[in-house]
Amino acid sequence: MIPRIAVVALLHTAIAAAVCTKLEDCQQFEKLKTNDCQPFHHFLARGSTSPYPGHLIETVGKVCDQLNNGTHPNACGYEDVEYWAMNGGERWCKSAHEGAMHGAEQMRNYTERCPDSHLIVMGFSQGGSVQLDVLGGGGGELWGCMQEENSAMNISSAPGSKVAAAVVFGATRRSANQPFTFGGGEVSDGGAPRTAEQNAGLQHYANADKLREYCQPHDPICAPHTQDTDMKYHLDYFDKWGNEVADWVIGKAKAAAGDASYGDTTSEASDLLRKGISHPVSSVFLLLIVLFGIFYGVKRFAVWRISSPRYAAVSTTEIA
Ligand SMILES: *[C@@H]1O[C@H](CO)[C@@H](O)[C@H](O)[C@H]1NC(C)=O
Numbered sequence: 001m002i003p004r005i006a007v008v009a010l011l012h013t014a015i016a017a018a019v020c021t022k023l024e025d026c027q028q029f030e031k032l033k034t035n036d037c038q039p040f041h042h043f044l045a046r047g048s049t050s051p052y053p054g055h056l057i058e059t060v061g062k063v064c065d066q067l068n069n070g071t072h073p074n075a076c077g078y079e080d081v082e083y084w085a086m087n088g089g090e091r092w093c094k095s096a097h098e099g100a101m102h103g104a105e106q107m108r109n110y111t112e113r114c115p116d117s118h119l120i121v122m123g124f125s126q127g128g129s130v131q132l133d134v135l136g137g138g139g140g141e142l143w144g145c146m147q148e149e150n151s152a153m154n155i156s157s158a159p160g161s162k163v164a165a166a167v168v169f170g171a172t173r174r175s176a177n178q179p180f181t182f183g184g185g186e187v188s189d190g191g192a193p194r195t196a197e198q199n200a201g202l203q204h205y206a207n208a209d210k211l212r213e214y215c216q217p218h219d220p221i222c223a224p225h226t227q228d229t230d231m232k233y234h235l236d237y238f239d240k241w242g243n244e245v246a247d248w249v250i251g252k253a254k255a256a257a258g259d260a261s262y263g264d265t266t267s268e269a270s271d272l273l274r275k276g277i278s279h280p281v282s283s284v285f286l287l288l289i290v291l292f293g294i295f296y297g298v299k300r301f302a303v304w305r306i307s308s309p310r311y312a313a314v315s316t317t318e319i320a
């Protein structure tokens with residue numbers, strides 16, 4: 001029994017090690033990108049300087065994998081929040097405001113065209129901050145610049161009323177001590193806190209159990225006031241919470257659709273195995289795991305993974 005569990009755990013690591021940010025590197029997700037009306041539609045906001053669609057595409061993939069089926073192969077998909085995703089001085093504030101305005105407008109446009117669709121809001125890093133701005137209202141000083149204000153999205157009228165679930169990872173502007181924070185990061189503000197009014201805007205979505213903000217201690221972007229900050233804690237949300245988040249979103253999406261036939265949403269090991277193998281880069285990692293993982297142990301593998309060129313290519317300044 002123990003060896004089987006170990007292999008499943010390593011497989012998780014393999015999927016995360018190969019986290020895909022650029023669509024041409026993970027073409028199995030290309031079919032999910034659409035502007036068409038569909039029952040479950042993600043709005044995906046990437047992190048600073050990331051290519052579209054960004055670090056969350058694999059999480060979207062996990063959600064859609066459970067919502068699409070033979071009868072409805074396009075029930076679930078995504079569109080990118082189109083924005084600059086740039087940082088460095090004034091650029092961050094300009095970019096984040098553009099994301100907040102555009103993200104909300106894309107949701108309004110989509111809901112007007114597709115009034116029966118359920119919306120799923122996701123964002124990472126600057127994109128996480130952008131999505132919190134979209135829902136709760138945004139603006140204010142951050143990192144030496146002044147972001148223009150935008151108003152909150154009313155949860156009682158479309159498109160806010162169409163939001164089935166919203167999840168952000170490692171958001172830049174966020175406040176400590178919010179009840180919708182998961183992962184231990186409630187001990188710290190982000191790069192700047194949100195105003196009481198902005199948090200109140202978010203609280204409407206939290207009260208409806210539609211909002212989760214993930215932030216962990218040691219993440220220099222969302223929890224800079226914790227000790228021993230390290231960029232690796234900004235980049236392993238997908239590894240640590242990707243499956244948990246996908247299960248939660250799937251449950252919310254199904255509940256929003258009111259389908260009583262939807263029951264248990266727990267991912268099975270066979271699903272993970274299938275996803276791991278269908279991912280070309282993961283297959284290589286799978287081989288490496290068989291060769292090295294069992295002998296050198298998970299810890300040694302993790303150290304090697306972080307120091308590998310794939311990780312080294314992502315510097316602190318590139319993502320926020
Ligand atoms: C197929 O997916 C659609 C949309 O998610 C859902 O309404 C339907 O119940 C699913 N069918 C089966 C057999 O699971």
Ligand SMILES: *[C@@H]1O[C@H](CO)[C@@H](O)[C@H](O)[C@H]1NC(C)=O
Binds near residue numbers: 102105106109
């Ligand atoms: C929303 O729709 C309007 C009218 O079709 C269009 O001009 C605008 O560019 C759209 N906005 C976005 C963000 O797609």
Ligand SMILES: *[C@@H]1O[C@H](CO)[C@@H](O)[C@H](O)[C@H]1NC(C)=O
Binds near residue numbers: 154155
């Ligand atoms: C939000 O929408 C509801 C329903 O349309 C409306 O009654 C309410 O006045 C709106 N709130 C704000 C602040 O616009």
